[in-house]
Amino acid sequence: MQFKTLYGPVRSGRLGLSLGVDLLGKRICSLDCIYCEVGPTRIHTLERRAYMPARTILEELRSWKSQGLPRPEFITLGGLGEPCLNLELEEIIIGSRTIFPDIPVAVLTNSTLLHDPAVRRELAATQVILPSLDTLVPSEFIKINKPCSGVTLDNITTGLLEFRERYAGRIFLEILLARGINDSEENLARLRDFIPRLKPDRVDVVTMTRPGASPLAKAVDEQTLIAWRTALRGTTKKEGIQQPASIQGQTQDLAQDLATDAQRELVLNSLRRRPQTIDQVREALGLDPAQTRAVFADLTAQGAIQHARELGEDFFQAAP
Numbered sequence: 001m002q003f004k005t006l007y008g009p010v011r012s013g014r015l016g017l018s019l020g021v022d023l024l025g026k027r028i029c030s031l032d033c034i035y036c037e038v039g040p041t042r043i044h045t046l047e048r049r050a051y052m053p054a055r056t057i058l059e060e061l062r063s064w065k066s067q068g069l070p071r072p073e074f075i076t077l078g079g080l081g082e083p084c085l086n087l088e089l090e091e092i093i094i095g096s097r098t099i100f101p102d103i104p105v106a107v108l109t110n111s112t113l114l115h116d117p118a119v120r121r122e123l124a125a126t127q128v129i130l131p132s133l134d135t136l137v138p139s140e141f142i143k144i145n146k147p148c149s150g151v152t153l154d155n156i157t158t159g160l161l162e163f164r165e166r167y168a169g170r171i172f173l174e175i176l177l178a179r180g181i182n183d184s185e186e187n188l189a190r191l192r193d194f195i196p197r198l199k200p201d202r203v204d205v206v207t208m209t210r211p212g213a214s215p216l217a218k219a220v221d222e223q224t225l226i227a228w229r230t231a232l233r234g235t236t237k238k239e240g241i242q243q244p245a246s247i248q249g250q251t252q253d254l255a256q257d258l259a260t261d262a263q264r265e266l267v268l269n270s271l272r273r274r275p276q277t278i279d280q281v282r283e284a285l286g287l288d289p290a291q292t293r294a295v296f297a298d299l300t301a302q303g304a305i306q307h308a309r310e311l312g313e314d315f316f317q318a319a320p
């Protein structure tokens, strides 16, 4: 079965081996971040609709399970835009937990819909949410995140704080720094005041590691990342986070049992969602190096994937 809504599993620094689920199907988002890996936003909106029907997503998850495809450590709802824009979010979360009762569900969100009580209620059934908050300086917010009409920093911070009050799961906050845009002292000072009120379980300060939507998005250097991480140390909840135990060995066995066609399909699916290096795909899918190179060579020869050198590394993505 060719999956329309599932991609990966990909190995992410924050969640381990994660099976991605696309809740949008198109580039639909309330923001248009200059660093977005999936390109410029096409539908810039706060309107919630069933952009990708829950029944399509749940059918694919059932099929993933019945085919015995690699078992992820997390099911991560996200995709080509902001997943909370999907009006059937709750059905998707409950359905995922029913199909895979022992795999936690995480949601990647840009935090712009958390001021809506319905969204906060729907997200309550997840185990982890990963909200992003790149800046608390309004002029920087406009530059880096390009919000659609109706999105304000006040709504975002109020929504995050109200969500934290009742949420029993874990919150992993992400701050992405772009050089010369939101790496200011003012932003750092505002975030240092705000984060202790939010009490996230973890804060990840990151920069671009893949090609983004705009050439204006430039990575900050390692020293800046270290300085920010040091300055924000101690702003999270005290108990910290236990990373899920790795099941890499198990995944590797499963992946090696797959037919070559299935491997090609898994790799292609993953590259349809975001550009990745050969090593990133190999590690996520648990393939051996020779298998991975063979699959990439095959897909390149067929014109199914394209290659570009960015940020000093070779990235591949599915041909349009």
Ligand code: SF4
Binding pocket: 029, 030, 031, 032, 033, 035, 036, 037, 038, 041, 079, 080, 081, 082, 110
């Ligand atoms: S919020 Fe996420 S999906 Fe939306 S534009 Fe920003 S990076 Fe892309």
